[in-house]
Amino acid sequence: MTPTTTPAPAKAFTPQDFHSGLIVRWCPGCGDYAILAAVQKVLSERGKAPHEYAFVSGIGCSSRFPLYMSTYGFHSIHGRALAVATGVKAAAPSQEVWVITGDGDCLSIGGNHFIHALRRNQDLKIILFNNEIYGLTKGQYSPTSRKGLVNKSAPYGVIDEPANPLRLALAAGATFVARTADNDMAHMTEVFRRAAAHKGSAFIEVLQNCVIFNDKVFEEYYGVKTRKDTLIYLHDGQPLLYGKTVERGLRLDGFSFSSVEASGEAKIHVHDEHESTGALANALAGLTHPDYPVPLGVFRQVERPAYHELMYEQVDAARKAYGEPDLAKLLKGPKTWTVS
Amino acid sequence: MSTVTEDGILGNTERHEIKELDSVTILFAGDSGDGMQITGSQFTDASVVFGNDISTFPDFPAEIRAPSGTLAGVSAYQLHFSNHDIRTPGDRVDTLVAMNAAALKKYLPELEKGGILIADKSGFGPNELKKVDYASNPLEDGSLSEYRVVQADITAQTIAAVKPAGLTGRNAERCKNFYTLGIAYYLYDRPLEPTFDEIRKRFAKKEPVIAEANIAAIQAGYNFAHTIELFKVTYRVRRAVFEPGTYRNISGNLATAMGVAAAASRSGRKVFFGSYPITPASDILHELSRLKHFGVLTFQAEDEIAAVASAVGASFGGILGVTCSSGPGIALKSEAINLAVMTELPLVVIDVQRSGPSTGMPTKTEQADLLMALFGRNSDSPIPVIAPATPGECFECIYEAARVAVKYMTPVMFLSDGYLGNGAEPWKIPDAAALKAFNPSWGLDPAGFKPYARNPDTGARPWVPVGTPGLNYRTTGIEKAENSGGISYDPENHQRMTKARFDKVAKIAQEIPATPVFGAQEGDLLVVSWGGTYGATLTAAETVFAQGKKIGHVHLRWLNPLPPDLGSILKRYKKILVPEINVGQLAYHLRGTYGIPVESYARIRGKAFTVGELVTAYHAQLPQGA
Numbered sequence: 029m030t031p032t033t034t035p036a037p038a039k040a041f042t043p044q045d046f047h048s049g050l051i052v053r054w055c056p057g058c059g060d061y062a063i064l065a066a067v068q069k070v071l072s073e074r075g076k077a078p079h080e081y082a083f084v085s086g087i088g089c090s091s092r093f094p095l096y097m098s099t100y101g102f103h104s105i106h107g108r109a110l111a112v113a114t115g116v117k118a119a120a121p122s123q124e125v126w127v128i129t130g131d132g133d134c135l136s137i138g139g140n141h142f143i144h145a146l147r148r149n150q151d152l153k154i155i156l157f158n159n160e161i162y163g164l165t166k167g168q169y170s171p172t173s174r175k176g177l178v179n180k181s182a183p184y185g186v187i188d189e190p191a192n193p194l195r196l197a198l199a200a201g202a203t204f205v206a207r208t209a210d211n212d213m214a215h216m217t218e219v220f221r222r223a224a225a226h227k228g229s230a231f232i233e234v235l236q237n238c239v240i241f242n243d244k245v246f247e248e249y250y251g252v253k254t255r256k257d258t259l260i261y262l263h264d265g266q267p268l269l270y271g272k273t274v275e276r277g278l279r280l281d282g283f284s285f286s287s288v289e290a291s292g293e294a295k296i297h298v299h300d301e302h303e304s305t306g307a308l309a310n311a312l313a314g315l316t317h318p319d320y321p322v323p324l325g326v327f328r329q330v331e332r333p334a335y336h337e338l339m340y341e342q343v344d345a346a347r348k349a350y351g352e353p354d355l356a357k358l359l360k361g362p363k364t365w366t367v368s
Numbered sequence: 369m370s371t372v373t374e375d376g377i378l379g380n381t382e383r384h385e386i387k388e389l390d391s392v393t394i395l396f397a398g399d400s401g402d403g404m405q406i407t408g409s410q411f412t413d414a415s416v417v418f419g420n421d422i423s424t425f426p427d428f429p430a431e432i433r434a435p436s437g438t439l440a441g442v443s444a445y446q447l448h449f450s451n452h453d454i455r456t457p458g459d460r461v462d463t464l465v466a467m468n469a470a471a472l473k474k475y476l477p478e479l480e481k482g483g484i485l486i487a488d489k490s491g492f493g494p495n496e497l498k499k500v501d502y503a504s505n506p507l508e509d510g511s512l513s514e515y516r517v518v519q520a521d522i523t524a525q526t527i528a529a530v531k532p533a534g535l536t537g538r539n540a541e542r543c544k545n546f547y548t549l550g551i552a553y554y555l556y557d558r559p560l561e562p563t564f565d566e567i568r569k570r571f572a573k574k575e576p577v578i579a580e581a582n583i584a585a586i587q588a589g590y591n592f593a594h595t596i597e598l599f600k601v602t603y604r605v606r607r608a609v610f611e612p613g614t615y616r617n618i619s620g621n622l623a624t625a626m627g628v629a630a631a632a633s634r635s636g637r638k639v640f641f642g643s644y645p646i647t648p649a650s651d652i653l654h655e656l657s658r659l660k661h662f663g664v665l666t667f668q669a670e671d672e673i674a675a676v677a678s679a680v681g682a683s684f685g686g687i688l689g690v691t692c693s694s695g696p697g698i699a700l701k702s703e704a705i706n707l708a709v710m711t712e713l714p715l716v717v718i719d720v721q722r723s724g725p726s727t728g729m730p731t732k733t734e735q736a737d738l739l740m741a742l743f744g745r746n747s748d749s750p751i752p753v754i755a756p757a758t759p760g761e762c763f764e765c766i767y768e769a770a771r772v773a774v775k776y777m778t779p780v781m782f783l784s785d786g787y788l789g790n791g792a793e794p795w796k797i798p799d800a801a802a803l804k805a806f807n808p809s810w811g812l813d814p815a816g817f818k819p820y821a822r823n824p825d826t827g828a829r830p831w832v833p834v835g836t837p838g839l840n841y842r843t844t845g846i847e848k849a850e851n852s853g854g855i856s857y858d859p860e861n862h863q864r865m866t867k868a869r870f871d872k873v874a875k876i877a878q879e880i881p882a883t884p885v886f887g888a889q890e891g892d893l894l895v896v897s898w899g900g901t902y903g904a905t906l907t908a909a910e911t912v913f914a915q916g917k918k919i920g921h922v923h924l925r926w927l928n929p930l931p932p933d934l935g936s937i938l939k940r941y942k943k944i945l946v947p948e949i950n951v952g953q954l955a956y957h958l959r960g961t962y963g964i965p966v967e968s969y970a971r972i973r974g975k976a977f978t979v980g981e982l983v984t985a986y987h988a989q990l991p992q993g994a
Contacts, residue, residue, distance in 0.1 A: 103845065
């Protein structure tokens, strides 16, 4: 964590400018490497210097991420990244704050902060590295682990119902909700670009493979060879089509989707990121393998004032109403008496 | 109308016998909805404006509206006012105002024998008596013969008095606390005009009818007491002699909030205040929420952990993070406090202590979080701890906590308590311009910048505002290498960094002035106190010292580090006694620190010491006949 000299602002940045120089120590083959590369690539395109960003994380394999960035970084404590980041953003409102978290950090020990950061529309770009396992503590099940998974802390199989991160985010009122995958660099960078441009909470679930404790957990549906049939890519204003030859699509039947042949009369649903109720995003977030194609892309994007804007609006309004702070007047209060 | 003369005597002396008193303790008690807190604070304001010294203690139930007429629903306000310097709300009550049977039952044991009881007859109906298991009406059965009982149908008389103002029904009945206030004003010769002015100021624009009704109720109560010669004797407490200066009345929680605002105003950086509501600390959040123009960003977090974690984040961001709670909340915050210890970020943690453990008695006071503040975190975690002695001192101490947090780059624990937070006293207003400014800019030159380099004077690392070009750095709760701040598992480095964190806190001793010792400078007994017990422990020491005993008294503001001269002071006495509202935590700490025997006087009843019990306790430690 030696300090990094920030390049002059006019300079175009390279992904390398966003690397702290610290040797990256995730396991060989870990999905985290690709996410780090994608974030560094996206940041290098945006014209902002490393010192204009802050990366905040909790505890877990993914939470080492800020230490590898040349930006400001705070590797904090388990579950509290969003709360810490809330304070950073309030203290330094012009700083662009990103939060790196995992399925245990964000949804288990940090579940409460997750709800409330999104509800308040804190201006944070939140990347959830979802590998459906506890990696750093060496292989216990996480809140997103699938039912029946057998591992160290569940030798007879997991009996918990897994959490659905996107549905939790939507229910909490998130203004930007997306999903991408660690094995698709083009898609990841595009989603991160969109998130970076969003004002308010941007929540991105990355399907991230843990090569040691939960290897190939997403392979069935995100494997490169088969994914055209098992994933569906969301594009705003475009029909929900998928399949090797784009032969299938999703039709809205009541409150849920059906996978149908994409013939001329099929009434394939057109994706709308800005749909006001969030109900359709929620329906999409409920689609799981193998019954449905798993959606990747931006589920929801709506505008709402960010928390720090409202917070500073009140400070400015108070300044206007009461003028510059007068400490002597405050100390005196409404009623005094003098002893001579 | 009465006028105040130079020496503080009211001008209307045409009446009956008037007795001069040095001090009086009055306790207003009634149902939670009876407005006893308002009555008490109005009487307090009137006494303060008149020039008495005062000390108050509001005592209210945890239930917002407990069933009316029950013991659980009794709300009370105790006021001690005097013509001399006083520091406690009074040991025994001279006058008890009881608006119903429950109030009488709960507080009669506090009333001096021969004391005055003012009772509202309408609060002693069959229902009210039954609710608190009175077999017969104590106002009528002769059981109160040891007291001077003054009873009236205050409710009915109030309704009649406010009728001309246009108030009827429940609204009219609600003025009965003001009627009672009028009676009390007559009894203690208080001027009415300041209260009338206050009421007009508060209500006249929005609710002129309420203003007129309240004024009418006070006047009617006063006139009633006067006309029917309710009291054979009334009393006077002359002005106290104060140090010259401008004064106001202040509670500990308000003083704390103003100290935080002062820190924001004088530090050159904003303050972030992350808090989650909890009794008895919430008033600090309420006050600061109104002081945004001072540069205080208040954040009501989703829980105690988010409150402190966001404050730590704000400190990382470059403005001072402050968090505020009571014991149960502080317990939840301990991991995040340690993050500030480990990353070496400034943080102020306010603990308005309450009775525990667990939920305990939330509205009752205690000073039992000392050992938690000193040691209640994982691993070797040094934290400076400061505790105010009086409500007014909360201002100075929280400001000092903020200044030290920034100067030494460390969390600082501020231990107030329910007694200080809710209690009030006259406060000599400090000179705002004389507060030490603190704007740290040490170590921020990009050339040779090292995030964990240390200032040789303080041991502090640089405080970098996030976003500063050229100073981008990363920090973590993992152990860091000296200077560079890079992750380090080197065993010798961990030893050195642990020591550096302790040395840094130990250096704060250079901020502590010489410890004043009251009374005998050496001798038989040294009383050592800390926090809110200051007033009672010192007053008791004064009493025993005046009796010719070789007793000294020392009050500690800093609990970590302890004052550098304390060890040598302790050696000058044969015995050390520490009175505390806990099982003996400071006594335990002093034994461990100095390896000397320390006696403990521990009382854990959710309320402050009385001076009387402490005098007895001191005598028990002194040699007989000495």
